[in-house]
Amino acid sequence: MIKPGVPAPGFVKRIGSLVDRRRRVDFRALESEQILNRLNDPRMPFGWTVNPYRGCEFGCRYCYARPTHAYLGHADPEDFESRIYVKRTETDRLLARLRKARESGEEIALGAATDPYQPAEGRFAVTRGVLEAMRRVPGLRIGITTKSPAIGRDADLLAEIAASSELMVNFSIASLDAGLLRRIEPRAPRPDLRVAAMARLSAAGVPARLFAMPVLPWLTDREPGLRALFRAARAAGAREAIWNVLFLRGDTRGFFLDFIAREFPRLLARYRDLYAGGSSAEAGYREGVERLAGRIALEEGFPGRGRDERVEAERPARPRQLTLAW
Numbered sequence: 258m259i260k261p262g263v264p265a266p267g268f269v270k271r272i273g274s275l276v277d278r279r280r281r282v283d284f285r286a287l288e289s290e291q292i293l294n295r296l297n298d299p300r301m302p303f304g305w306t307v308n309p310y311r312g313c314e315f316g317c318r319y320c321y322a323r324p325t326h327a328y329l330g331h332a333d334p335e336d337f338e339s340r341i342y343v344k345r346t347e348t349d350r351l352l353a354r355l356r357k358a359r360e361s362g363e364e365i366a367l368g369a370a371t372d373p374y375q376p377a378e379g380r381f382a383v384t385r386g387v388l389e390a391m392r393r394v395p396g397l398r399i400g401i402t403t404k405s406p407a408i409g410r411d412a413d414l415l416a417e418i419a420a421s422s423e424l425m426v427n428f429s430i431a432s433l434d435a436g437l438l439r440r441i442e443p444r445a446p447r448p449d450l451r452v453a454a455m456a457r458l459s460a461a462g463v464p465a466r467l468f469a470m471p472v473l474p475w476l477t478d479r480e481p482g483l484r485a486l487f488r489a490a491r492a493a494g495a496r497e498a499i500w501n502v503l504f505l506r507g508d509t510r511g512f513f514l515d516f517i518a519r520e521f522p523r524l525l526a527r528y529r530d531l532y533a534g535g536s537s538a539e540a541g542y543r544e545g546v547e548r549l550a551g552r553i554a555l556e557e558g559f560p561g562r563g564r565d566e567r568v569e570a571e572r573p574a575r576p577r578q579l580t581l582a583w
């Protein structure tokens with residue numbers, strides 16, 4: 258049970274001092290026994306996670322990591338964007354953990370919860386430290402997910418890692434409509450900059466993939482917009498495309514629907530109906546998006562797969578182990 262405004266017991270001792278303050282954002286240290294965590298969720302296509310930061314300045318309205326800030330004592334969901342926690346990397350411990358991940362044969366997801374190339378990375382370089390350790394452990398399986406062209410800083414290092422490990426950089430781009438995304442992902446970099454970064458990494462020999470996620474009902478789910486996105490990503494060298502319709506889990510649901518009520522009030526009742534059954538959109542809608550995106554992906558030259566198929570195909574069978582920690 259989380260008390261509003263009070264850090265959960267497991268976090269009290271981990272919260273460190275203020276390490277920087279910029280404009281509207283405070284950065285605070287967060288001690289972690291392990292920066293690379295084991296995951297126990299057979300629905301996910303990876304077995305390990307690294308999230309160098311908690312909180313994210315990009316401030317996407319649909320972000321499912323936002324409610325986790327309550328564990329750090331933040332009652333206001335907006336604090337997720339302005340109270341950022343910076344983890345530390347102990348190289349020897351990380352190297353040992355990376356060897357364990359290699360033994361497991363399972364993928365390490367860097368940035369599955371928060372963006373590893375958010376603005377904090379320019380100041381603290383925690384992600385860079387993780388990549389430097391990964392370079393020293395060949396034979397890993399790594400997936401990096403970002404919305405930021407700042408990943409271009411590490412193009413050379415990523416190319417080195419790609420030469421000795423299985424690496425895929427997932428560019429999260431829901432639409433090419435910059436004006437629309439400015440409202441939905443207020444401080445995330447423009448989509449054209451993400452596409453340009455994808456082209457840069459691809460040219461450097463780093464495999465890149467389009468994450469066309471989340472597909473937002475009646476906002477980013479029309480054929481012309483999806484086609485333009487898939488086409489641009491393919492031209493930028495993306496090898497695969499994956500898509501998935503918006504989930505509205507837990508507290509994210511209220512936060513996102515409040516946003517829809519303010520910004521797109523004509524859609525509110527339709528969203529409520531579509532998500533009346535729970536965190537997933539109604540099955541018929543999801544199947545329609547699946548057919549549409551699958552067709553576009555194939556027509557644009559991708560070996561397209563939806564997220565569920567990817568989980569089936571990529572997750573090796575393994576016993577349930579620890580719960581997610583980060």
Ligand code: SF4
Pocket residue numbers: 313314315316317319320321322323370371372404442445
């Ligand atoms: S970039 Fe990712 S972590 Fe950051 S706010 Fe958006 S969805 Fe959340």
